Amino acid sequence: MLNTQVAEIPAAQSEEFAIERVRRGDRDAFRVLVDQHARALFRLAYRMTGNEIDAEDMVQETFLKAWKQIAKFDGRASFGTWLHRICTNCTLDHLRTRQRRQETQPAVHAAKEDQSDPLSQIAGESPSPERLALSGQVSAILSATLADLTVMERTAFILRHYEGMGIESISNVLGVQPGAAKHSVFRAVQKLRQALEPVAGK
Amino acid sequence: MNTQPIHLTEEDLVLLYYREPGLPGGAREHLRTCGTCSAAAESLAKTLNACDEWTVPEPPVDFSRGIWAGVAPRLEPRARRSWLLPARWLVPAFCALLLAAFLIGRVSKKPEPALAAGLSDQARQRIMAITLADHLDRAELLLTEISNATDTAPDFSSARYRAQDLVGEGRLILQTISAETGETATTSLLDEVERFMLEVANSPDRVTPEELQTLQRRMNSGSLLFKVRIIQSNFRTEGQKS
Known part of the structure; x- marks a missing residue:
C-alpha cells in the first residue's frame, strides 16, 4: 500500500x-x-x-x-x-x-x-592466479593487522577508507575531537602500511 | 650551508591520499617536484589501494526481508499523548504534593488548616525524610552511572533529562527544608547536588571523553557520591524508623 x-x-x-x-x-x-x-x-x-x-x-x-x-x-x-x-x-x-x-x-x-576472521571468507575480485595469490596474502596480513588495531583506530579507518567519511564527520560519529579522529586514522594507516608494504607497497 | 628540502610527513601524505583539508601550504607543489615525496606517496597509495581487496560478501537478495522479520516484532508502538502522568513522574509528583501540604501547614498557622492539622511533627519529619531519601536515591543512581561511564562518547541525553528533573525536585525540597531548619549539612549537600545536576543538564547529548572526565573529576573532588550515599542512607533509616 x-x-x-x-x-x-x-x-x-x-x-x-x-x-x-x-x-x-x-x-x-x-x-x-x-x-x-x-x-x-x-x-x-x-x-x-x-x-x-x-x-x-x-x-x-x-x-x-x-x-x-x-x-x-x-x-x-x-x-x-x-x-x-x-x-x-x-x-x-x-x-x-x-x-x-x-x-x-x-x-x-x-x-x-x-x-x-573478517577476511578469511573473502576472495579476490580477479580470477587470475597471481592476483588471487597476492589478494590472499594481502587479506591474511590485513586480517591480522586489523585485528590488532584498537576499536577506535579500526572504526576510524573503516569510516575513512571504506565509507568515504571525512575526518570531521568521523569525529562526530566517534564523539571525539577532529584531531583525535585524524590521529586514529593515521595510526591505523601506519600499522597497515608497516604490515602490508612488503607485499603491496613496493 | 646545508639546504636540505623539507619533505612531506607521512601524515601529510595520508591527508593527500584522502583529499582531506589541513595540508601545509605548498604541499601539492612540493609533491610534484620532489622525487622522494612522490615515491613515498606512490608507495602509500599502493598500500591503501591494496586494502580495497577486502570486499564484503554480498548479502542474499531477500536480506532486507530477513532484517524486517527480526525488527518488526520488536518495534514498540508510538506512545500516545495521555492526560495521565508517566510512571516516572508519579513518585516526584507525590512528593511534591506532600511538600505542598507541608508548606501550607507552615505558612498558614492561624487558623490551622485541616491538612496541616492532621500532620503531627513526627509525621512531617517522616514525610520529609522519605522524600529526601527518594530524591537522593535517584541522584545517587545518576551519579553512579556517570562515575562508571567509560571515556568514549556516552549518550548523555537520558542523563540530561534525569538531571533536569532532579534540579526541579531538589529546589522544591531545598526551599522547604531551608524554611524549616535554615542552613544545615543537608541543605549544603542539596545545593551541591543541584549545581552538579545543572552541569549535567546543560551538557550536550553526547559528551566528549574530556567533558566526561571533567564531570567525573568534579564529582570525585568533592566526594559528592560518597556524601549523597551517606545522607541518603541516614534519611532512609530515619524514614523507616519513625
Missing part, C-alpha cells in the same frame, strides 16, 4: 514522505526505509565486526534504535548518514563488549578470532 504510494513520487521526496509517516508510527513506511538502507548498513557493520552474523544483528539493532529515536532526526544530515552513525555506535558498543569479554577469556578469544 505504502510502497505503491511511495513509487509515485521522486526518490528523495519518497524518503522524506516515509520518514514523516514513521514519525507518526507508520510501520509500513518504516519497512520502506529498511528496504532502502539495510544492505549499505550491512557492509559497514560487516567491516567493523568481521562476520556476517554480528553484522546482521547490528543492522537490526540500528533499525530498532532508529525507530525509537526518529524524533531526534532533524534532517541536517541525510537519513542514510544518520543511520550510518547509529550503526557505527551500536557496533562500537558491541565491539567494546566483545573486547572486554575476550580480555577476560584470552584462550577462547584466540580460538574464536580464527573462526571469525
